[in-house]
Amino acid sequence: MKDRWEQEYAEGEERRDRFQTISFEDVPPLGLPEDGEPDPTVSYPGQYPYTRGIHPTGYRGRLWTTRQFAGFAGVSETNERFRSLLDKGQHGLSVAFDMPTLMGIDSDDARSLGEVGKCGVAVDTVDDMVRLFDGIPLGDVSVSMTINGPAEVIFAFLLVAAEEQGADWKRVRGTLQNDILKEYIAQKEWIFPPEPHMRIIVDMIDFCTREVPQWNTISISGYHIREAGATAAQELAFTLGDGFAYVEACLRRGLRIPDFAPRLSFFFDAHLDFFEEIAKFRAARRIWARWMRDVYGTTDERSLKLRFHTQTAGVSLTAQQPENNIVRTAIEALAAVLGGTQSLHTNALDEVYALPTEKAAEIALRTQQVIAEETGVANTIDPLGGSWFVEAMTDTVEARAEEILEKVRDMGRGSMLDGTLRGIEENYFQGALADSAYEFEKAVGTGERSIVGVNVYVDDEDTPIETLVIPEQVELDQRSAIAGVRSRRDQAAVEAALKALEEGAKSDANLMALMVDAARVRATEGEIIETLKRVFGTYHESVRI
Amino acid sequence: MTQVRCGRCQTQFAVQGPGRYPCPVCGVVNEVRPTVDVPTHAAAAPKEVSPRRTCENCGFSFIVGDIDIAPCPNCGAAVGRDV
Numbered sequence: 001m002k003d004r005w006e007q008e009y010a011e012g013e014e015r016r017d018r019f020q021t022i023s024f025e026d027v028p029p030l031g032l033p034e035d036g037e038p039d040p041t042v043s044y045p046g047q048y049p050y051t052r053g054i055h056p057t058g059y060r061g062r063l064w065t066t067r068q069f070a071g072f073a074g075v076s077e078t079n080e081r082f083r084s085l086l087d088k089g090q091h092g093l094s095v096a097f098d099m100p101t102l103m104g105i106d107s108d109d110a111r112s113l114g115e116v117g118k119c120g121v122a123v124d125t126v127d128d129m130v131r132l133f134d135g136i137p138l139g140d141v142s143v144s145m146t147i148n149g150p151a152e153v154i155f156a157f158l159l160v161a162a163e164e165q166g167a168d169w170k171r172v173r174g175t176l177q178n179d180i181l182k183e184y185i186a187q188k189e190w191i192f193p194p195e196p197h198m199r200i201i202v203d204m205i206d207f208c209t210r211e212v213p214q215w216n217t218i219s220i221s222g223y224h225i226r227e228a229g230a231t232a233a234q235e236l237a238f239t240l241g242d243g244f245a246y247v248e249a250c251l252r253r254g255l256r257i258p259d260f261a262p263r264l265s266f267f268f269d270a271h272l273d274f275f276e277e278i279a280k281f282r283a284a285r286r287i288w289a290r291w292m293r294d295v296y297g298t299t300d301e302r303s304l305k306l307r308f309h310t311q312t313a314g315v316s317l318t319a320q321q322p323e324n325n326i327v328r329t330a331i332e333a334l335a336a337v338l339g340g341t342q343s344l345h346t347n348a349l350d351e352v353y354a355l356p357t358e359k360a361a362e363i364a365l366r367t368q369q370v371i372a373e374e375t376g377v378a379n380t381i382d383p384l385g386g387s388w389f390v391e392a393m394t395d396t397v398e399a400r401a402e403e404i405l406e407k408v409r410d411m412g413r414g415s416m417l418d419g420t421l422r423g424i425e426e427n428y429f430q431g432a433l434a435d436s437a438y439e440f441e442k443a444v445g446t447g448e449r450s451i452v453g454v455n456v457y458v459d460d461e462d463t464p465i466e467t468l469v470i471p472e473q474v475e476l477d478q479r480s481a482i483a484g485v486r487s488r489r490d491q492a493a494v495e496a497a498l499k500a501l502e503e504g505a506k507s508d509a510n511l512m513a514l515m516v517d518a519a520r521v522r523a524t525e526g527e528i529i530e531t532l533k534r535v536f537g538t539y540h541e542s543v544r545i
Numbered sequence: 546m547t548q549v550r551c552g553r554c555q556t557q558f559a560v561q562g563p564g565r566y567p568c569p570v571c572g573v574v575n576e577v578r579p580t581v582d583v584p585t586h587a588a589a590a591p592k593e594v595s596p597r598r599t600c601e602n603c604g605f606s607f608i609v610g611d612i613d614i615a616p617c618p619n620c621g622a623a624v625g626r627d628v
Binding site: 192193196198199444445446447450451452455456458505506508534535538539541542 | 548549550551552553555565573574575576577578579593594595597605607608609610611612615616618620621626
């Protein structure tokens with residue numbers, strides 16, 4: 001095992017000629033026990049079960065991707081923010097959409113009034129996507145898009161925008177969140193019932209294996225589950241459980257694991273309990289690898305490796321003494337890095353009030369650049385590996401998560417897909433989150449848990465900070481833009497494409513391809529979603545009393 | 546009176562209700578927030594819950610949205626919302 005790691009490390013590239021401390025001492029690539037091999041559950045970087053990371057070179061080879069989530073107001077303003085972030089050294093783009101877009105509703109719909117451009121950017125048609133990425137080559141820059149209910153529609157818009165830039169889909173890289181299971185569990189931005197939506201997702205995965213092979217099809221998300229109140233173990237178990245459910249859905253369709261599993265990625269929260277979070281990330285890799293090998297029977301190494309994005313915990317930010325949020329975010333980001341994240345978003349200090357100002361967004365970006373360039377934590381691989389405390393904590397979080405996974409599998413009589421769908425239907429997940437959130441809030445209320453500036457070390461007066469305000473003109477401009485598209489397009493072609501989509505939804509046709517066809521002729525997001533609603537209906541969840 | 550703990554030294558002391566109180570031992574100012582009631586979802590419960598139905602053609606079971614007839618996600622056969 002050691003020989004193999006040494007060989008793989010030697011074959012890899014280092015991002016620097018030498019790695020030294022601030023006092024000019026050489027830093028070794030990896031800490032190891034003085035005698036013998038490490039425990040097999042810990043192993044080596046790049047080796048099963050990947051506790052110490054999925055790459056043999058860790059961050060010595062390549063740093064994590066700084067990927068700040070951005071999107072606000074109109075497409076022009078967001079395009080400017082994207083260019084600014086790329087100029088400041090950010091590696092990839094991450095699009096935040098406004099609430100109407102997230103719910104599949106057009107900007108000129110009465111239900112969108114007052115919400116257009118408020119919590120992200122409004123995208124109604126391909127034309128908006130074209131302007132959003134004006135001057136940004138979609139064949140070169142990786143793009144992450146955080147959207148779920150209408151995810152495939154927005155993905156279709158992106159593919160058509162790339163096509164119109166002349167980019168080959170085979171080169172288009174990025175990630176679509178596209179995780180509907182956690183919507184039913186935590187975030188609540190669903191449209192269709194679970195089973196029809198799972199069909200849409202598998203259609204998209206099937207499509208991407210052939211047409212867009214570098215695209216990460218689902219970002220299986222624990223972030224929203226944690227933010228809704230989960231413990232670390234619940235975040236881990238519910239998220240990995242969702243991942244196994246997607247794997248089973250693809251297997252039932254007849255897809256092969258090596259064709260789709262390497263393009264599943266994960267998204268976790270970095271909360272404030274520093275060591276528990278590091279342990280959570282390490283345990284996540286271990287559980288995924290073991291289940292994929294032992295339960296689903298794959299030996300494909302790329303399918304065993306859990307890759308994940310991390311965002312610092314929005315729920316840990318406080319409105320009181322908001323400057324303290326810079327410190328919280330820095331500590332959470334450090335935990336993500338020490339846990340081996342592949343990419344990272346650091347929250348801005350003012351996000352508890354509104355979308356960040358440019359200044360606040362820049363401080364957030366600089367926070368991870370300080371960690372990367374100044375602290376030295378990226379100069380040795382998995383620096384906490386082998387710590388008795390961290391390894392024991394990793395074991396504990398893993399065991400707690402496995403207990404929960406077992407319960408979900410029992411609910412599905414051996415199937416994680418059936419167990420997850422049953423858990424959603426019977427409110428198992430939602431109830432568990434509510435209980436955990438309530439326990440935490442009670443502890444804050446009684447002083448058992450301290451939050452600086454909120455229930456301890458409080459100031460007499462809170463100092464207001466400058467926040468971003470989205471002007472009303474954004475909504476008026478977006479309504480004009482969609483009206484312009486409706487007047488210019490070939491209406492007969494739109495109606496034909498939507499009719500084909502409706503007929504496809506009633507059969508077993510691949511809906512992803514049909515959505516791309518509708519996008520090309522400038523059908524709006526709302527029109528495509530309403531077409532599918534006519535076939536699948538909308539979902540109303542049951543509630544545990 | 547409600548028993549709370551100081552966020553810095555964890556000393557337990559009694560307060561009359563929500564508000565800001567200095568710890569009687571270390572003096573740090575603590576804010577006591579209103580008590581949270583046990584959550585109840587009854588008021589928010591939707592009047593209509595999407596029903597689970599089984600496809601007569603293939604036996605696949607799935608939740609049907611607010612639509613009279615839905616295609617079975619497994620075989621495409623039409624399945625009625627109302628049995």
